[in-house]
Amino acid sequence: MAYELPPLPYEYNALEPFIDAETMHLHHDKHHQTYVSNLNAAVANYPELAAKPVEDLIRDLASVPEAARTAVRNSGGGHANHAGFWKLMGPAGTAGVGGNPTGEIAKQIAADFGDFEAFKKAFNEATAKQFGAGWGWLVYEKGKLKIVTTSNQESPISQGLYPILYNDVWEHAYYLKYQNRRADYLAAWWNVVNWAEVNRRFAIAKK
Ligand code: MN
Numbered sequence: 212m213a214y215e216l217p218p219l220p221y222e223y224n225a226l227e228p229f230i231d232a233e234t235m236h237l238h239h240d241k242h243h244q245t246y247v248s249n250l251n252a253a254v255a256n257y258p259e260l261a262a263k264p265v266e267d268l269i270r271d272l273a274s275v276p277e278a279a280r281t282a283v284r285n286s287g288g289g290h291a292n293h294a295g296f297w298k299l300m301g302p303a304g305t306a307g308v309g310g311n312p313t314g315e316i317a318k319q320i321a322a323d324f325g326d327f328e329a330f331k332k333a334f335n336e337a338t339a340k341q342f343g344a345g346w347g348w349l350v351y352e353k354g355k356l357k358i359v360t361t362s363n364q365e366s367p368i369s370q371g372l373y374p375i376l377y378n379d380v381w382e383h384a385y386y387l388k389y390q391n392r393r394a395d396y397l398a399a400w401w402n403v404v405n406w407a408e409v410n411r412r413f414a415i416a417k418k
Contacts, residue, residue, distance in 0.1 A: 239293075243294075375413050
């Protein structure tokens with residue numbers, strides 16, 4: 212069974228005006244599709260790999276044959292990262308999207324960062340500083356939330372961590388609308404964060 216591009220869980224224009232429809236078409240239909248296609252090519256000769264969920268591949272990269280490892284890190288990471296990323300967003304103003312965090316994650320953010328504004332500032336600053344292409348992540352380690360960044364399509368899953376909330380700062384995620392203004396994109400992105408999904412992921416991270 213080949214890996215497949217999951218459909219977006221909303222319309223391409225659903226994240227307007229914060230993320231434009233053209234960016235979503237390119238990002239999902241072209242960039243994410245390319246990661247899926249390249250991952251399928253990378254595991255074509257390894258049916259035992261192709262049978263696994265993509266998260267299992269990137270959780271244990273050392274077990275991937277060396278000839279396929281870099282491609283699995285890049286394209287498997289790209290597939291897993293984007294598949295989760297689409298679900299972490301939703302139409303601004305709908306239930307549980309944008310605004311202040313809700314549920315258990317709201318309490319944990321307050322405990323570990325003081326308040327939501329301080330957390331947002333720390334996340335945006337760390338992620339703005341990621342040099343070149345990469346991601347900013349919120350993970351949960353030893354009972355505390357922690358902000359980390361990675362390059363390219365590296366995932367915290369490969370470091371034994373489960374990402375709760377994360378944002379893509381490859382230029383393809385924002386350049387059409389925000390050009391070089393990564394900080395403006397980061398600030399706007401919180402309007403489309405799906406806190407219900409963040410809470411679902413937080414419950415998994417705590418297990
Ligand atoms: Mn991307």
